[in-house]
Amino acid sequence: MRIISISLLLLLGGVLAYASGDLPSRGDPQAPASVHVSPHYIENSLVEMETPNMVTAVLADYRAFDTFGEAVVVFTAALSCLLILIRRRREEEGDEGREGRA
Amino acid sequence: MSLRFDSGLPEGLAGSAHRGMSRTYHSLFVDVVTKAMVPMIQVFAFYVIFHGHYSPGGGFQGGVMLAASIMLLRLAMGQEESFRRFPPDWGMLLAAGGTLLFAVLGVLPMVFGGNFLDYEYIPFLGAEAATRRYWGILLAEVFIGFLVWGALVAIYDALSGGGE
Amino acid sequence: MSQIPALIPGTLLFTAFAALFAGLIRVSWGYALTVLGIGTSFVISLMGVSAVLQEGELRYHLGGWQPPLGIEWVLDPLSAFMVTLITGIGFTVIVYAPRSIRFETPGKEGFFYPSIALLLAGLAGVSLTGDVFNLYIFIEIAALAAYALLAVGDRRAPVAVFRYLIFGAVGGGFYLLGVGFLYYSAGTLNMADLAERIPELYQSRSVIAAAVLMVTGLGLKMALFPMHLWLPDVYNFAPSVSAGLIAPIMTKVSAYAIVRLFLDVFHPSFFVETLPITTLVGWLAVGGILVGSILAIAQSDFRRMLAYSSVGQISYVALGIGLANPIGLIGGLLHIVNHALMKGCLFLIGGNVRLRTGLVEIPRFAGLGRAMPWTMVAFTVAALAMVGIPPTAGFFSKYYLLLGSVDAGNWIFFAVIIVSSLLSAIYFFRVLEMVYREAPESAEGEGGGSDGGGAHPGGEAPASMLVPVLALAVAILLVGIFNVVIVDRLLEPAVAPLAE
Numbered sequence: 001m002r003i004i005s006i007s008l009l010l011l012l013g014g015v016l017a018y019a020s021g022d023l024p025s026r027g028d029p030q031a032p033a034s035v036h037v038s039p040h041y042i043e044n045s046l047v048e049m050e051t052p053n054m055v056t057a058v059l060a061d062y063r064a065f066d067t068f069g070e071a072v073v074v075f076t077a078a079l080s081c082l083l084i085l086i087r088r089r090r091e092e093e094g095d096e097g098r099e100g101r102a
Numbered sequence: 103m104s105l106r107f108d109s110g111l112p113e114g115l116a117g118s119a120h121r122g123m124s125r126t127y128h129s130l131f132v133d134v135v136t137k138a139m140v141p142m143i144q145v146f147a148f149y150v151i152f153h154g155h156y157s158p159g160g161g162f163q164g165g166v167m168l169a170a171s172i173m174l175l176r177l178a179m180g181q182e183e184s185f186r187r188f189p190p191d192w193g194m195l196l197a198a199g200g201t202l203l204f205a206v207l208g209v210l211p212m213v214f215g216g217n218f219l220d221y222e223y224i225p226f227l228g229a230e231a232a233t234r235r236y237w238g239i240l241l242a243e244v245f246i247g248f249l250v251w252g253a254l255v256a257i258y259d260a261l262s263g264g265g266e
Numbered sequence: 267m268s269q270i271p272a273l274i275p276g277t278l279l280f281t282a283f284a285a286l287f288a289g290l291i292r293v294s295w296g297y298a299l300t301v302l303g304i305g306t307s308f309v310i311s312l313m314g315v316s317a318v319l320q321e322g323e324l325r326y327h328l329g330g331w332q333p334p335l336g337i338e339w340v341l342d343p344l345s346a347f348m349v350t351l352i353t354g355i356g357f358t359v360i361v362y363a364p365r366s367i368r369f370e371t372p373g374k375e376g377f378f379y380p381s382i383a384l385l386l387a388g389l390a391g392v393s394l395t396g397d398v399f400n401l402y403i404f405i406e407i408a409a410l411a412a413y414a415l416l417a418v419g420d421r422r423a424p425v426a427v428f429r430y431l432i433f434g435a436v437g438g439g440f441y442l443l444g445v446g447f448l449y450y451s452a453g454t455l456n457m458a459d460l461a462e463r464i465p466e467l468y469q470s471r472s473v474i475a476a477a478v479l480m481v482t483g484l485g486l487k488m489a490l491f492p493m494h495l496w497l498p499d500v501y502n503f504a505p506s507v508s509a510g511l512i513a514p515i516m517t518k519v520s521a522y523a524i525v526r527l528f529l530d531v532f533h534p535s536f537f538v539e540t541l542p543i544t545t546l547v548g549w550l551a552v553g554g555i556l557v558g559s560i561l562a563i564a565q566s567d568f569r570r571m572l573a574y575s576s577v578g579q580i581s582y583v584a585l586g587i588g589l590a591n592p593i594g595l596i597g598g599l600l601h602i603v604n605h606a607l608m609k610g611c612l613f614l615i616g617g618n619v620r621l622r623t624g625l626v627e628i629p630r631f632a633g634l635g636r637a638m639p640w641t642m643v644a645f646t647v648a649a650l651a652m653v654g655i656p657p658t659a660g661f662f663s664k665y666y667l668l669l670g671s672v673d674a675g676n677w678i679f680f681a682v683i684i685v686s687s688l689l690s691a692i693y694f695f696r697v698l699e700m701v702y703r704e705a706p707e708s709a710e711g712e713g714g715g716s717d718g719g720g721a722h723p724g725g726e727a728p729a730s731m732l733v734p735v736l737a738l739a740v741a742i743l744l745v746g747i748f749n750v751v752i753v754d755r756l757l758e759p760a761v762a763p764l765a766e
Contacts, residue, residue, distance in 0.1 A: 016443075019475030023450055032453030032463070037334050049235035051155045059160065060239040064219045065328040065337045067242065068208060069391070069403035070162075071249050072279065075201040076384050076407050078253035079286070080414030082194060083377040084424070085260040194286075202283045209276065211330075218272040220330035 136178040143171040151247040152240070161243040165250025172255045176262070190259045196252025204245040207238065270314045271326040271339040271394050274349050275404075277307040278387035282380040289376040297364055300379040304360050304386065308353040311390075315346045319755055325396070333396070333456040340396035340457075344599070344760035347752070348393035348522055351603050352515050355610050356386040359511040362734035366617045370505045371418045378415070382511065385411035389519050398445050398480075398531065399455045401523060402438065405487065409434050412516055415508040416500055426499035433496040437486030444479030447472045457531050464532055468540050477532055481524060481543055488520035490547070490584055491554030494577045498561075501573035506617025509569065513576055513613055514606035521583040521602065525595070528587060529763045538590050548588020552682050554581030559689035563696075567626050568616050571693060572609065575652065578686060579605045585679060586667060592761045594670020599757050601663035603745060604651065608660060611648040611738035615641055618727035618735060628697050635702035638726050642701055644739035649694035651742045654687045659746040666753075 024031030045057035059067050144167075151164030175184040208219040216223030221238025222231045281303025289296025317324060323342035327333065341349075360382060367375055388408030395401045413434070417427040449455055451472045452463045467473045489497040497517075501509045528537050528544070537543045558578025565571040582605070586598015618641045619625055619634065635642045651658035664683055671680040726732060745752065 015475055015478060019447055019472045022471035022473075023447070031450070033450050034453070036453030036463075038453075040335055048232055049239060050232045051236060051239060053155055053157065055158070056154045056160055056239060056243075060154075060242050061221070061235055061329060062331055062336055063329075063399075064208075064239075064242060066400055066403055067246070068204060068219065069400065069407065071201055071204055071246050072384070072387070073403065073406050073410060074250055074253045075197050076381075076388075076410040078194065078197045078256040079377060079381055079384065080410050081257045081260045083374060083381055083414040084417050198283055198286055205276075205279055205283070209280075212269060212272065217269075217326065217330050218276065218328050220328075222330060 132178050136174060140171045140175060143167055143174070147171065147247075151243055154243050155236070155239065161246025162250055164243075165247040166254065168247065168251035169254035169258070172251075173258055176258065188255070190256075193252045193254075193256030193259055196248050197256055198252070200245045200247070200249030200252060204242060204249065207241055207245065268324060268326070270310060270317055271324055271341045272328070273310050274307050274314065274353065274394065275387045275390040277303055277310060278353075278383050278390060281307070282383035282387065285383055286377070286380040289379060293375045296376060296379050300383055301357075301360055303383060304353060304357045307386070307390070308350070308357045311346070311350040311353045314341050315350055315756070317341070318343055318346045334454040334459040337400050338396040338456055338458070339394045341394060342760070343756040344522075344525075345393045347599075347603070347756045347760070348519070349390045351606055352386055352389045352393065352519070355514050355606055356382070356511065358734045358737055359507060359610065359614070362510070362614055362617070362731050363507045365728055365731055366507050366621060367505065369621050370507070370617075374418055378418075378507075381411045381415050384408075385415060385511070389515055392519050392523060396457045397455050398448065398457060398460065401526075402442055402445060405441070405520070405523070406438060408516065408519070409438065409487070412508075412512050416504040416512060419505045419508065420503040422499070423503035426496070426503050430496040430500045433486050433493070437483040437493075440479045440483030440486065442483075444476040444483060447476035447479065451476065457526070460531050461533065464536070468536055474541055477527070477536070477541060477543060480527060481547070484520045484524050484527075485547075485550075488517045488524070488584070489577060489580055491550050491557055491577065491581060494554060494558070494580075497577055498570055498573040501576065501613075502567065502570045506569075506613060506620060509572075510610050510613035510617060513572070514610040517576070517580045518583065518602045518606060521580065521587070521598075524587060525599065528590075529761070534590065534764050544588050544590040546588075547584050548590075548676075548679065551581040551584035551588050552679065554578060554584065555682055555686045556689075559686045559693075563689060563693045565693075566628050568619070568628050568631070568697070569613070569626055571628065571697075572612050572616065575690065575693070576605075576609060578690070579609065579652075582663065582667060582683075585683070586670065589667070589670040589674050589676070589679065590764065591670055591673050592758075592764045593666055593673055595761045595764060596753055596757045597663050597666030597668075597670050599760065600659075600666060600749060600753060603752070604659040604663045604742070607738050607742045607745060608648045608651045611644060611735060611742065612652070614731070614735050614738070615645045615648070618731050621731065622725070622727055628700055631697065631700045632703045636704075640732055641727055641735060644735045645701065646698060647739040647742055649698055651746070652694055653691045657743065657746045659742045659749065662746055662749040 024033070028034065041054050041058050041062060045051055045054040049057055049061050051057045051061075147164045147167035150159035150167060151161055154160035154164075172184075172188050175187060211220040211223035212218055214223040214225060221227065221235045224234055224238065227234040227237040281300055284303065285296040285300045288299050318341055323340060326339040326341070328337045328339065330336070360379075363378075363382070364375070367378055371378070385408050388404045388406075388411060391404030392401055392408065395404060413427050413431050416430070417424050445455070448460065451467055451470055452460055454460055454463060464473060486493045501513050504512070524547075528534060538545075555578045558574050558576070558581060562571050562574035562578065565574060579601070582601045583598045586595050586601065589595065589598070616626070618638065619631070622638060623634070625631060647658065651660035654660045654664045656662075664687060667683055668680060671677070671683065727735075
């Protein structure tokens with residue numbers, strides 16, 4: 001079992017090392033990520049939404065829907081915790097009458 | 103694996119935490135520091151939320167700080183006292199309320215003819231498109247802040263055996 | 267009309283909140299709202315299908331930003347097909363749910379219904395999104411809701427789900443890592459935009475690694491052999507409603523995501539020639555089909571048998587991907603809907619049996635054919651479909667897969683499909699034979715856990731649980747008879763990129 005996990009890890013490390021060989025170097029201004037959509041964000045976020053912090057502009061407006069999805073993820077996580085944990089104990093206490101109150 | 107998951111997790115973990123936490127430390131030092139720290143943490147958290155337009159920060163980060171302040175209350179004061187200040191029901195209500203308000207913010211533009219989350223179409227946020235987007239972002243950050251605040255406290259309470 | 271893509275998950279999301287708040291006041295209100303919301307989303311999905319058929323694909327720009335700046339949702343034939351399936355199964359299961367949930371997980375209804383709505387919203391989002399990162403987020407929403415829904419089952423369920431959680435998290439991590447590589451190499455996250463920019467990067471090692479990582483991650487989530495180890499325990503110990511909801515659609519949506527990557531992000535030739543991913547997936551599918559079917563024969567627990575058979579059945583979808591020719595992929599995609607209907611039906615039947623008799627062991631099923639005639643009629647239909655007997659739906663997907671194997675000249679795949687049909691015949695006819703056997707007198711009185719006592723005392727399941735099961739059985743027949751409509755109108759346009 002241990003041999004399997006070690007070899008899987010080595011395989012993953014190998015894949016990542018192999019892959020990173022062809023990545024544009026860090027901070028390369030000519031990298032695809034820097035020339036395709038980023039310039040628009042950088043140049044226009046102040047104009048289009050009066051927001052000097054372009055990270056916020058991308059997070060909460062250009063890609064607001066991802067942020068919304070993340071919000072739902074957090075909410076789902078909380079709901080899941082309650083569904084799994086709280087109910088189980090109440091059930092054991094034999095208190096099934098009060099429904100859904102957290 | 104030391105945790106027993108076959109339903110031992112909830113009572114096992116929660117039970118011991120429950121016993122540990124319902125006892126209040128009557129330590130002057132802890133009391134004073136907590137009472138001084140919590141409002142400051144919360145003020146700074148709101149600063150982080152509202153200042154996300156200009157500096158690093160935003161709803162997620164500020165919400166985590168707000169949740170941390172409540173957890174500090176829970177740890178330092180014990181359940182009885184801290185539940186009086188922040189009832190366990192509030193966690194889930196804040197989380198659901200924050201997400202719901204964010205969703206409403208997303209749907210409002212659809213009412214006025216735009217696409218989901220297109221703040222430009224919300225007429226009462228400002229005169230110009232950019233201003234509307236500015237306020238839309240701010241509202242979204244605030245709602246996220248409430249959501250994260252509530253969700254983390256709800257998870258903490260569920261794990262520590264609160265909310266009974 | 268143009269708002270349809272946002273309305274489907276949006277309705278489900280608001281349903282979750284409404285059900286949560288209403289459930290705090292009274293559980294039955296929460297339930298009513300959930301039924302209403304999921305039903306509405308199903309209707310909207312059907313409208314989406316007709317809109318797609320009439321007007322072609324709908325592209326929806328969230329936040330009003332043109333892609334690649336913003337996020338785009340795409341309602342095309344394939345995604346319309348998926349969301350209709352998801353909301354349809356969701357609606358059937360939610361109609362079925364209340365009695366079963368009250369029986370199996372008492373006291374948890376208040377949070378159960380919102381979680382179901384969130385799960386469906388997540389899955390619908392995965393189907394509709396046209397953005398590789400957005401897809402990840404919706405996979406996570408669905409996965410988190412699924413963990414909770416599955417973990418509230420037996421005492422052993424949390425352990426099984428914990429393992430699923432680790433597998434799922436690793437899978438999600440792989441996928442996200444792949445997205446990172448892809449973004450760094452191509453500079454965009456939009457699927458259509460990626461499809462334009464990737465061809466010049468086919469030789470880039472980071473794009474190759476991105477494809478491998480993304481497919482591996484999704485493979486973990488879809489329980490592709492040999493990454494299926496989490497699945498049997500999870501479905502076995504879960505509540506019937508959760509299993510009946512999640513087994514049909516959860517793994518299929520991951521398979522659908524792989525198909526999306528295959529057809530719409532990377533050009534098919536990349537997965538076939540540059541990097542033999544489809545070949546690999548095909549051979550893994552062969553392993554999954556054989557292992558799943560053989561292990562299913564070895565099980566005596568009905569739900570565990572279904573779980574292992576799920577491993578085999580999801581591999582049919584993978585086999586369709588592996589064939590990488592239009593007709594084979596159509597078979598795989600058609601098997602998504604077929605298997606969703608069949609497995610949903612079977613897990614719900616398991617719930618019916620459990621409600622009335624408390625039984626899960628197949629050897630003790632004797633006499634059920636008399637005690638629960640209608641449930642067992644549905645079971646017969648579903649079992650015949652699983653084996654692949656015409657005119658049930660199961661026959662046609664296998665038929666297309668066989669045609670695809672012939673097309674590809676791959677006789678091993680051909681043989682595997684035939685053999686596995688025989689294997690499923692073994693394990694389903696075994697159950698059928700048991701069900702229609704007379705109940706032995708001595709076995710009476712042992713079926714614990716039922717509300718009536720005795721072995722098969724309760725008789726037929728209540729109408730709220732019987733009607734959904736029968737509806738699924740009828741759907742199996744209808745999809746079988748009218749499969750040509752689905753194939754011609756929805757699936758053929760979807761696999762068009764392969765035909766080039």
